[in-house]
Amino acid sequence: MKVIIVGAVAGGATVASQLRRINPNIEITIYEKDRDMSFANCGLPYYLGNVIEDRSSLVQSNPQQFLENKNITVHTYHEVTSIDTIKQTLTIHDIKNEKDINDAYDYLILSPGAKVVTLPQLNAPHVFSLRNLEDTDKIEAYIKKENVQTTLVIGAGYISLEMVENLKIRGLDVTLVHRNQDLFKNADKAIRKNIAPLLKENGVHIQLDDEVKQLDGKKVIFKSGKIASYDMIISAIGIQPNTAFLPKQIEKTESKHIKVNPFFQTNVQNIYALGDAVELSYAHVDLKTPLALAWPAHRAASLIAKNIDRNTKNQQPVPFVGIVGTSILKLFDQTFASVGIQEKDLDQFDVVTIEQTQKSNAGYMPNAQPITLIVHFEKSSRKLLRASACGKHGVDKRIDILSTLMKKSATVDELMDVEIAYSPPYASPKDIINMIGYKAQAY
Numbered sequence: 001m002k003v004i005i006v007g008a009v010a011g012g013a014t015v016a017s018q019l020r021r022i023n024p025n026i027e028i029t030i031y032e033k034d035r036d037m038s039f040a041n042c043g044l045p046y047y048l049g050n051v052i053e054d055r056s057s058l059v060q061s062n063p064q065q066f067l068e069n070k071n072i073t074v075h076t077y078h079e080v081t082s083i084d085t086i087k088q089t090l091t092i093h094d095i096k097n098e099k100d101i102n103d104a105y106d107y108l109i110l111s112p113g114a115k116v117v118t119l120p121q122l123n124a125p126h127v128f129s130l131r132n133l134e135d136t137d138k139i140e141a142y143i144k145k146e147n148v149q150t151t152l153v154i155g156a157g158y159i160s161l162e163m164v165e166n167l168k169i170r171g172l173d174v175t176l177v178h179r180n181q182d183l184f185k186n187a188d189k190a191i192r193k194n195i196a197p198l199l200k201e202n203g204v205h206i207q208l209d210d211e212v213k214q215l216d217g218k219k220v221i222f223k224s225g226k227i228a229s230y231d232m233i234i235s236a237i238g239i240q241p242n243t244a245f246l247p248k249q250i251e252k253t254e255s256k257h258i259k260v261n262p263f264f265q266t267n268v269q270n271i272y273a274l275g276d277a278v279e280l281s282y283a284h285v286d287l288k289t290p291l292a293l294a295w296p297a298h299r300a301a302s303l304i305a306k307n308i309d310r311n312t313k314n315q316q317p318v319p320f321v322g323i324v325g326t327s328i329l330k331l332f333d334q335t336f337a338s339v340g341i342q343e344k345d346l347d348q349f350d351v352v353t354i355e356q357t358q359k360s361n362a363g364y365m366p367n368a369q370p371i372t373l374i375v376h377f378e379k380s381s382r383k384l385l386r387a388s389a390c391g392k393h394g395v396d397k398r399i400d401i402l403s404t405l406m407k408k409s410a411t412v413d414e415l416m417d418v419e420i421a422y423s424p425p426y427a428s429p430k431d432i433i434n435m436i437g438y439k440a441q442a443y
Helices: 010-022 041-048 063-070 133-145 158-170 195-201 294-312 343-348 395-407 412-417 432-442
Strands: 002-006 027-031 073-075 078-084 089-094 099-104 107-110 114-116 150-154 173-178 205-208 212-216 219-222 227-229 232-235 239-241 271-273 279-281 288-290 327-331 334-340 351-359 370-378 384-391
Touching: 002 010, 010 027, 010 063, 010 294, 027 078, 041 133, 041 158, 063 073, 133 232, 150 158, 158 173, 158 232, 158 327, 195 205, 195 327, 271 294, 327 395, 334 395, 343 384, 351 432, 370 395, 370 412, 370 432, 384 395, 395 432, 412 432
Parallel strands: 002 027, 002 107, 027 073, 107 271, 150 173, 150 232, 173 205
Antiparallel strands: 078 089, 089 099, 114 239, 212 219, 219 227, 279 288, 327 334, 334 384, 351 370, 370 384
């Protein structure tokens, strides 16, 4: 039996390793269109900020190691350009040798990831996007070679804000521009209003409700009429699923994400998909969403490997329980996190919202800092729908608790019974989680 995997970063490399662990006899081949495989892409901004000093720590493996240690063949600089789902064959473009080759599969796993959204007015040698290790190396080399002092970051999502923080930590003069007032839409509006003041407190220049109109060398002309010069520009305005090469036989959403069932199968039974290019189902409500985060990709990799093996043994597959969209961002000394459906989807439910601000631990302790937690629940069922939080300490713990409960379709009333590990340095006898539950009794 032969399994071909398209993409060799988080999802692709992990599912290959899981398949090999389960079955030592499967023939496994991976095609990756870029230079590198199996690298820690979530760590790239921190390397550029000199927080991570050793570049090699970002590289988990390479094709030679995969072949020698796992008997898995990895071809980098090989781009899959077409798929014949009837003949079960692929056409692959060998980028280095500028030729096409063909290959055949019994099972195909799609992990093509996403591509960055680009703007035509940003086509210049000092403009970069950050998607992979190649991009990272180019940015690092450019900063050193050109002695970069000033940089403009475009966008307001994970990558843009992490790059703002890390380039500032590196000592650069950083400006953030965004087309509206909303920075980091993963957080609730009442939470994300704290982001702009935080950036300003840390010396970042903010330009909201503005866009880049055109470039004139290093000079940037904004739609507002402002003109400024920057040594380097980082464009991080968004991503799109990398699915243009897929045949029409594989069903996709309007946003071009791949549709999958609870076993991560596409509508073509022997083709599976995972990662940033896939649409996922929520665990606690009947809604779907794309989600470009690491945890779902790794969970999908484990399930796909297990289900391919179970399929060959005529055993029942194991379904995915769904996601709750748990996400978190560190920004200087603050943490912003959320879990559940997107804020824009709350209007599909009869929602009650509870907000609480209190100290992260016993208020008399010198390290106690305020946390704000907002929880949304459905009035009729009292089911938890979404939560968003910010603070200096303990935000991750509270969001992880809510994530675990949400996966089990818990109600807001159950928050009263969450038994926190209490000691003054860590929590309060009535934790902020408990207080949300108590306050909800009024509704």
